[in-house]
Amino acid sequence: MRTPLVMGNWKLFGTKDTISALIKGIEGTANSTKNVEVVVCPPPIFIEHVAKLTQNNNLKFGAQNVSEHITGAFTGETSSDMVKEFGAKYTLVGHSERRQYHFETNEMVARKFMAAQNSGLIPVLCIGERLLDRETHKTFEVLEKQLKAVTNLVGVAAFEKAVIAYEPMWAIGTGRVATAEQAQEVHSFIRSWLRAQNEVVAEKVQILYGGSVKANNAKNLFAQPDIDGGLVGGAALIVEEFVGIIEAI
Numbered sequence: 001m002r003t004p005l006v007m008g009n010w011k012l013f014g015t016k017d018t019i020s021a022l023i024k025g026i027e028g029t030a031n032s033t034k035n036v037e038v039v040v041c042p043p044p045i046f047i048e049h050v051a052k053l054t055q056n057n058n059l060k061f062g063a064q065n066v067s068e069h070i071t072g073a074f075t076g077e078t079s080s081d082m083v084k085e086f087g088a089k090y091t092l093v094g095h096s097e098r099r100q101y102h103f104e105t106n107e108m109v110a111r112k113f114m115a116a117q118n119s120g121l122i123p124v125l126c127i128g129e130r131l132l133d134r135e136t137h138k139t140f141e142v143l144e145k146q147l148k149a150v151t152n153l154v155g156v157a158a159f160e161k162a163v164i165a166y167e168p169m170w171a172i173g174t175g176r177v178a179t180a181e182q183a184q185e186v187h188s189f190i191r192s193w194l195r196a197q198n199e200v201v202a203e204k205v206q207i208l209y210g211g212s213v214k215a216n217n218a219k220n221l222f223a224q225p226d227i228d229g230g231l232v233g234g235a236a237l238i239v240e241e242f243v244g245i246i247e248a249i
């Protein structure tokens with residue numbers, strides 16, 4: 001059985017004080033909900049702060065992005081080794097905002113995935129189609145390209161120690177959530193695509209849904225057989241919302 005996973009992506013939000021309050025607000029639920037893993041992804045500058053605040057509770061944390069390089073003259077970057085040194089368990093790679101605003105290609109995302117695994121982090125590979133792709137029936141084609149870039153570089157077996165987050169771009173931060181049926185259809189496609197290459201990996205890998213997940217729509221999404229949890233943006237910044245989402249598992 002796959003362990004359900006709820007991840008909060010805080011994006012470029014927070015101060016030391018608001019982060020302390022947020023963790024205080026959610027740690028009780030994370031501690032008492034034994035069958036679900038709860039992860040928060042702060043901006044990199046707050047990783048050490050979060051590492052301290054999660055020492056004595058069940059919360060885990062991850063980065064929102066890492067460099068494809070481990071060391072070198074790459075001003076402004078943070079490496080997977082550095083993030084790992086502070087105790088992170090995960091890192092997102094290829095979040096759609098990175099692809100869209102920072103021009104990350106499928107190949108670059110694949111290299112970040114590899115760097116993360118080489119450092120001992122679990123990469124959370126974010127994939128998803130644009131509205132235009134969906135409207136022109138290219139969703140599966142786009143997702144396959146995004147997945148293939150990774151399997152071409154590291155092989156399908158690498159997904160044994162990775163997570164996939166399906167995040168349709170039209171649902172991120174828009175309040176327009178995919179229906180449970182739409183999400184399940186895509187999750188099932190992703191799992192079948194993996195199954196055709198490696199059955200063990202396909203059954204093992206957690207596939208999260210992301211895009212306007214809220215406390216009031218999480219239950220329906222999480223009830224789907226191939227949805228193993230959520231990657232949550234806006235609602236992860238509000239204690240009651242995030243707690244509600246964890247409890248919906």
Ligand code: PGA
Pocket residue numbers: 009167171172173174175210211212213231232233234235
């Ligand atoms: P959202 O963001 O929940 O605010 O739509 C999800 C994400 O970007 O991971």
